[in-house]
Amino acid sequence: GGFGGVRGGSDRDMHTEMRDRLIRDLEELCPKILQPSEISKMRAVKSLVYAREAIDLYGDRSRMLMHVREGKEMYDRVSKHLDANDVLKMCEGFMALDEHLSALQVLLKRCSEKASSEKDGIEENEANQLHDVVVTISRLPDRSILTRALQQCLEHRGLYMCKVKKQVAAVNSVLQAQPAIDYVLKAVIASADYMSLWPVLRKLPLLRRQSDAQQRLVEFLKGSSEWDKLVDFYNEIGEYVRAQEICDQQANTKAAVSLDERIHWFRQAAKAASLSGRAHQQKDFDFRADLCEVQNRLQRTDETQTHGPIMSPQELFNFAITPPHECWEVALEVMEVLHAAGIVQPDHTAVVGRLWRLLLDKAWDSKVHVDDKWACVEHTLMDVGRRYVDKPDLLPLNEVVEWLEKQVSENLQGPGEERVVQILREMEVEMLKLIRVYTQLHDGALRHKTRQDKYFKTLIGLYQIYFDEKIQSDGNVPLPLAALETDLNRLEIRNPNGADDLKKVRAKFLLLRDQRRQNGFL
Secondary structure (H helix, E strand, O other): OHHHHHHHHHHHHHHHHHHHHHHHHHHHHOOOOOOHHHHHHHHHHHHHHHHHHHHHHOOOHHHHHHHHHHHHHHHHHHHHHOOHHHHHHHHHHHHHOOOHHHHHHHHHHHHHHHHOOOOOOEEHHHHHHHHHHHHHHHOOOOHHHHHHHHHHHHHOHHHHHOEEEEEOOOOOEEEEEEEOHHHHHHHHHOOOOHHHHHHHHHOOHHHHOOOHHHHHHHHHHHHOOOHHHHHHHHHHOOOHHHHHHHHHHHHOOOOOOEHHHHHHHHHHHHHHHHHOOOHHHHHHHHHHHHHHHHHHHHHHHOOOOOEOOOOOHHHHHHHHHOOOOOOHHHHHHHHHHHHHOOOOOOOHHHHHHHHHHHHHHHHHHOOOOHHHHHHHHHHHHHHOHHHHOOOOOOOOHHHHHHHHHHHHHHOOOOOOHHHHHHHHHHOOOOHHHHHHHHHHHHHOOOOOHHHHHHHHHHHHHHHHHHHHHHHHOOOOOOOOHHHHHHHHHHHHHHOHHHHHHHHHHHHHHHHHHHHHHHOOOO
């Protein structure tokens, strides 16, 4: 077995020696048969064969690189005399040896040579080979090779001047206006792996300053309608105003663009405005995006087309409240967007209160049985009310509580007073807000003894819960104890018959106050 291996190696060496002798004989004995360019081409091919043998047979990488250098030198001598097929074969030879940058340099030299003639250019298969070489390099684990390859391409003048011949018939090729550099850009931008490749390209130093490379990339992205990448690139190089303009154009296009797309572009415009320090414009773009989101939800609920023009706030509000829609929660969202943008209507409070009453009435009337009615009301409060719990201008808590208490008093079935408080607490309404609301309801019911007593009992329960929770909680949070004591004193004056209940509440209050004093926080 060992001798067989030696014999096999000897056979290969003998085959190589015979091939070399044959080439030398052709060159010496028949000098007129082969042109100098043919001889150099044969030597270039021979060098790549030797390079492959050096790595495959002997594992000698330094010897392989020596033959690769010889092959490149021979190619440089005759490159102008080679046709497209010769160039492609030369590239394939370098690629087979994993000499990707050498293959790329072959194609770059080809572009330089062809760029000198206005009527000449590279064939489309050569341009595709350039594209494929960059794609292959992009798949290598070492990203530094891709960075070097892209940098070489962007710096190479021939790629910008050399045009690509497009095959338009079985025989004829027509010179396109598209430069060869576009095939390099397409290899990155149109790649399925562009998420990891695009950052490598856009951060190259040559693209971060005014240059032919930067201008061509912008033109390529525009021609490919790669608006997101163009905006991303403008933001990368600090051209925030241009990024904002592109986003604004895309958001306000008259084409059949979905509301989701318009929302995306308005948000991107707001981001660009923020990066450029234009707070006013950022707020305006966010306002328009918020309106589009409301319109999108309304039209999805109404099962209407989510493409088309953007509605104004007034159009959107009227559309939401007009039968058969009557989407009171959407109308509330319009009021929310206007309020967030600082556009407060003179009758804002009245409109919001009216919308909440209509919203709760709609939930109540949608069911027949009282228990089902309450379940629907509770769902509405959890879904809509919780959203505005920290926005008093959009959640008139007094009116909501008054509406709930009215339903309790008018319907013998369903939850009692404690259930109303439970619903409000599940909405995550702060206890102090509930105490304040019920205090106002209690004070406003002086002529209605039954209702006043009812609100008094609810207040007693709320105070007890509040004080118990605070006694058990972190003592470092400041509390309005002085204001609470004043409220308790006023409550005691107005409810002399409730002295026993107030005595228990006051005991908890004093315990809490003493606890705070001991902690040094009062």
